[in-house]
Amino acid sequence: MTSAVVRELSAELRGFREVQTLAYACAEAVAAQLKPGVTEREAARMQREWLRERGVRDWFHLPFAWFGDRTAFVNFRIPLQFFPTNRKLEAGMPFILDMAPVHKGFTADIGYSGCLGLNPVHDKLLADLEAHRELILREVRERRTLREIYEDVDRLMVRQGYANRHRAYPFGVIAHKVDRVRERRINPTLFGFGTQSLKGLASDAVHGHRDGWSPLWSPYKFSDHPPRPGLWAVEPHLGFRGTGAKFEEILVVTDSTDPEESAFWLDDDLPHVRRWAEGI
Amino acid sequence: MTDLMKIHGARERWVSTGGVELCVVELGDAARPTVVLVHGYPDSKEVWSEVATRLADRFHVVLYDVRGMGRSTAPAPLRGGYTLEKLTDDFMAVIDAVSPDRPVHLVGHDWGSVQSWEFVTVKRTEGRIASFTSMSGPSLDHFGHWIKQRMKRPTPRKVGQLLGQGAKSWYVYMLHTPVLPELAWRGPLGKRWPKILERVERVPAGDYPTPSLPSDAAHGAWLYRDNVRARLRRPREDAYAHTPVQLITPLGDAFLSPKLYDQLELWAPRLTRRTLPAKHWVPRTRPDQLTAWIGEFVTANEDLEAGVPAQRTVADGKYADRFGGQLVLVTGAGSGIGRATAFAFAEAGARVIAVDRDAESAARTAEMAQLIGAPTAWAETVDVTDEQAMEKLAEKVAAEYGVLDVLVNNAGIGLSGSFFDTTPEDWKKVLDVNLWGVIHGCRLFGKQMAERGQGGHIVNTASAAAYQPSKALPAYSTSKAAVLMLSECLRAELSDQGIGVSAICPGLVNTNITATARFAGVDAEEEKRRQKKSSRLYGLRNYPPEKVADAILSAVVHDKAVVPVTPEARGAHLMSRFTPRALRAIARMEPPL
Numbered sequence: 001m002t003s004a005v006v007r008e009l010s011a012e013l014r015g016f017r018e019v020q021t022l023a024y025a026c027a028e029a030v031a032a033q034l035k036p037g038v039t040e041r042e043a044a045r046m047q048r049e050w051l052r053e054r055g056v057r058d059w060f061h062l063p064f065a066w067f068g069d070r071t072a073f074v075n076f077r078i079p080l081q082f083f084p085t086n087r088k089l090e091a092g093m094p095f096i097l098d099m100a101p102v103h104k105g106f107t108a109d110i111g112y113s114g115c116l117g118l119n120p121v122h123d124k125l126l127a128d129l130e131a132h133r134e135l136i137l138r139e140v141r142e143r144r145t146l147r148e149i150y151e152d153v154d155r156l157m158v159r160q161g162y163a164n165r166h167r168a169y170p171f172g173v174i175a176h177k178v179d180r181v182r183e184r185r186i187n188p189t190l191f192g193f194g195t196q197s198l199k200g201l202a203s204d205a206v207h208g209h210r211d212g213w214s215p216l217w218s219p220y221k222f223s224d225h226p227p228r229p230g231l232w233a234v235e236p237h238l239g240f241r242g243t244g245a246k247f248e249e250i251l252v253v254t255d256s257t258d259p260e261e262s263a264f265w266l267d268d269d270l271p272h273v274r275r276w277a278e279g280i
Numbered sequence: 281m282t283d284l285m286k287i288h289g290a291r292e293r294w295v296s297t298g299g300v301e302l303c304v305v306e307l308g309d310a311a312r313p314t315v316v317l318v319h320g321y322p323d324s325k326e327v328w329s330e331v332a333t334r335l336a337d338r339f340h341v342v343l344y345d346v347r348g349m350g351r352s353t354a355p356a357p358l359r360g361g362y363t364l365e366k367l368t369d370d371f372m373a374v375i376d377a378v379s380p381d382r383p384v385h386l387v388g389h390d391w392g393s394v395q396s397w398e399f400v401t402v403k404r405t406e407g408r409i410a411s412f413t414s415m416s417g418p419s420l421d422h423f424g425h426w427i428k429q430r431m432k433r434p435t436p437r438k439v440g441q442l443l444g445q446g447a448k449s450w451y452v453y454m455l456h457t458p459v460l461p462e463l464a465w466r467g468p469l470g471k472r473w474p475k476i477l478e479r480v481e482r483v484p485a486g487d488y489p490t491p492s493l494p495s496d497a498a499h500g501a502w503l504y505r506d507n508v509r510a511r512l513r514r515p516r517e518d519a520y521a522h523t524p525v526q527l528i529t530p531l532g533d534a535f536l537s538p539k540l541y542d543q544l545e546l547w548a549p550r551l552t553r554r555t556l557p558a559k560h561w562v563p564r565t566r567p568d569q570l571t572a573w574i575g576e577f578v579t580a581n582e583d584l585e586a587g588v589p590a591q592r593t594v595a596d597g598k599y600a601d602r603f604g605g606q607l608v609l610v611t612g613a614g615s616g617i618g619r620a621t622a623f624a625f626a627e628a629g630a631r632v633i634a635v636d637r638d639a640e641s642a643a644r645t646a647e648m649a650q651l652i653g654a655p656t657a658w659a660e661t662v663d664v665t666d667e668q669a670m671e672k673l674a675e676k677v678a679a680e681y682g683v684l685d686v687l688v689n690n691a692g693i694g695l696s697g698s699f700f701d702t703t704p705e706d707w708k709k710v711l712d713v714n715l716w717g718v719i720h721g722c723r724l725f726g727k728q729m730a731e732r733g734q735g736g737h738i739v740n741t742a743s744a745a746a747y748q749p750s751k752a753l754p755a756y757s758t759s760k761a762a763v764l765m766l767s768e769c770l771r772a773e774l775s776d777q778g779i780g781v782s783a784i785c786p787g788l789v790n791t792n793i794t795a796t797a798r799f800a801g802v803d804a805e806e807e808k809r810r811q812k813k814s815s816r817l818y819g820l821r822n823y824p825p826e827k828v829a830d831a832i833l834s835a836v837v838h839d840k841a842v843v844p845v846t847p848e849a850r851g852a853h854l855m856s857r858f859t860p861r862a863l864r865a866i867a868r869m870e871p872p873l
């Protein structure tokens with residue numbers, strides 16, 4: 001559907017797509033190395049090192065890894081609980097790798113869900129995410145307000161029998177804007193977030209506040225506006241009784257009047273999309 | 281002739297061993313896995329008749345009278361003729377006769393279980409026993425260690441446990457006195473025993489106990505005299521079970537404290553625990569449940585033996601010991617509290633029937649229930665207000681799935697609006713679903729439970745509105761108050777039959793109910809707005825239906841009468857008792873919509 005658009009991707013979008021591809025490659029490479037006994041911290045370090053070796057120096061946020069019922073954020077109360085722990089991976093456990101590298105000034109933010117061996121619940125969650133990807137794109141093209149889309153995703157989750165777990169993220173966001181980041185020699189992080197990216201997000205928030213929009217896509221009033229052109233890292237996150245699954249990838253929103261070009265997923269060649277296409 | 285021999289295909293044989301002749305009865309196809317049922321004290325093999333006949337269509341069922349009981353002959357002399365070693369000889373002789381080539385599945389009740397613990401922990405039976413289901417009879421060796429541990433480090437709690445079990449064991453001391461027990465059993469006690477069982481233990485009257493009771497009981501006194509003191513004083517150190525063990529604990533057992541089994545995993549590493557609300561004589565009072573658990577355990581271990589991989593997700597929910605394999609029906613299971621309840625029972629391994637008037641959502645609930653541990657789950661599309669449809673459902677459930685163990689009448693709808701805005705139509709609708717739905721459920725399924733006579737539980741979802749008046753919810757609150765009172769009355773009526781009834785009063789819970797509620801006295805647009813507004817309010821409160829489901833399971837396990845769930849529901853419940861005026865003041869407030 002968006003192939004025509006994708007073919008003509010501007011150099012800028014190509015930059016974003018490359019880093020997103022790189023990040024998903026990292027997730028697949030690290031996932032392939034996970035085995036029983038590996039801890040979340042080790043999995044996070046593996047992602048960091050893999051990406052560093054390929055030139056990543058700055059981050060929107062440092063890599064996360066969640067294992068077992070932490071994939072559904074069971075009993076999460078404070079943001080510190082998002083950080084990787086010494087939880088060990090066991091056979092049958094679901095896991096999520098989530099990373100946001102900056103490469104050549106372009107940002108990606110991706111989420112990869114998998115499980116170690118057989119886990120029918122996890123398979124089901126992953127399969128059911130497909131409907132969310134379709135719903136979000138459709139409603140963004142219809143220019144529904146972000147808050148309404150958020151509520152529709154919520155309703156679909158409830159119909160499916162799931163709990164909305166992105167509500168646990170800071171501000172309950174299902175998505176946030178991403179942007180280019182100036183390349184620096186020193187790239188400090190603050191609570192796991194790159195300071196350059198935070199600065200960008202903050203300045204968007206300030207400007208947006210004046211014009212009635214927000215770089216955070218939330219269930220709250222400040223998201224009561226139609227989709228804003230730009231790049232959005234979208235991350236619907238389903239939870240079901242101690243098992244969680246999500247994807248995260250970039251949705252491109254433009255000001256085109258052509259519906260197909262007004263919004264499209266930056267890349268359809270991603271592990272979860274391939275999985276659905278193969279009918280697993 | 282005993283009733284067992286009247287059963288189609290029953291074969292009797294005699295096995296001689298160590299100077300006694302044992303009377304053995306076999307039922308069912310001998311090519312099927314063999315299940316050996318060992319009876320207790322003061323009983324004969326007939327205690328198993330209900331369970332044996334139920335198992336016989338799937339298994340080769342073997343029962344025998346323990347030496348000196350029923351029709352088996354007694355050792356001479358009696359003293360020293362009842363040691364666990366000799367009882368093991370008897371068991372080996374029986375299984376060598378009935379199943380020479382294949383290991384057997386062992387089931388014991390009371391002293392039958394005490395003996396069986398010896399069978400599964402001694403070397404010479406290794407490879408001859410495939411599984412062991414134990415009920416109401418601990419290993420004397422484990423018991424000995426249990427006492428020793430508590431004597432060695434007597435913390436107050438441990439002393440309490442010792443005294444508790446000590447008090448339950450009064451009859452064991454009595455049986456150690458010479459001659460008197462024999463006189464009692466052959467005299468007045470023997471005559472009164474059937475009535476005592478009926479009244480105190482709620483064992484249904486009928487052809488059990490058998491006429492041999494006085495001599496069974498008199499001989500059996502030697503089971504205690506020959507073993508108890510010796511084993512408790514010097515328990516074996518190596519009493520480890522070499523088979524998988526299923527422990528079924530009746531929680532109302534007057535003779536055994538469930539605490540006895542606290543650390544059983546140390547002795548029986550492959551342990552499955554089951555609990556049921558019943559008294560000591562479960563083979564008489566709960567044959568359906570025992571048959572299901574024995575059948576499931578035997579089959580699982582046969583499959584394991586044959587190398588068949590486990591078929592399904594293991595149910596490891598909080599109450600799996602209690603609800604595993606039970607049949608549970610939930611109405612309004614397509615959404616919110618009902619769906620979460622169906623899932624919680626599924627996680628506990630129950631078989632779930634998800635009923636909703638919305639077919640698609642009920643099907644989804646059933647599908648997901650199977651993924652998380654329900655051995656089977658069905659969706660039924662029924663409107664609970666439709667009496668005929670409910671009758672058809674009750675017939676279908678009884679015919680195809682069995683009698684319910686737990687019924688959850690949960691389907692309900694919301695209705696808001698002042699009394700004068702509420703039309704007769706509105707009233708009819710809300711009473712139809714919220715009250716009549718519950719009445720139909722209780723009437724039809726409760727009746728089946730009562731007729732089966734093996735206990736059960738009914739849960740009705742009422743609401744905090746049942747005791748918290750409000751000018752905004754007159755019709756809804758009235759319907760829920762009725763459900764609460766109905767539950768209390770039914771609880772009184774069914775208590776004699778071992779059927780519990782609970783009313784659940786949730787409070788504000790984040791479900792779909794706000795989005796579908798009717799708002800009387802406003803136009804469609806305003807109704808939409810209020811639905812949205814109240815959904816957001818409930819969303820902000822964000823109390824998850826899963827917690828209500830948890831409260832429902834716990835209400836069943838602990839047989840609670842009325843359960844307010846959220847803090848506000850609990851607060852209002854207290855206020856309704858202690859400061860009803862304050863509650864009335866709140867009732868006059870405008871709702872924030």
Ligand SMILES: NC(=O)c1ccc[n+]([C@@H]2O[C@H](COP(=O)([O-])OP(=O)(O)OC[C@H]3O[C@@H](n4cnc5c(N)ncnc54)[C@H](O)[C@@H]3O)[C@@H](O)[C@H]2O)c1
Pocket residue numbers: 611612613614615616617618635636637638641662663664665690691692693694713717741742743744785786787788789790791792793794796825
């Ligand atoms: N949500 C709350 O705050 C709350 C508070 C107190 C009590 N309750 C009670 O809890 C119960 C469950 O409500 P919920 O909050 O989960 O609501 P819900 O709307 O999410 O779910 C109710 C389910 O019942 C089904 N249903 C409705 N009418 C039916 C009928 N006639 N026949 C069959 N199915 C029918 C619906 O299709 C729906 O799937 C209700 O009895 C409700 O009154 C809810």
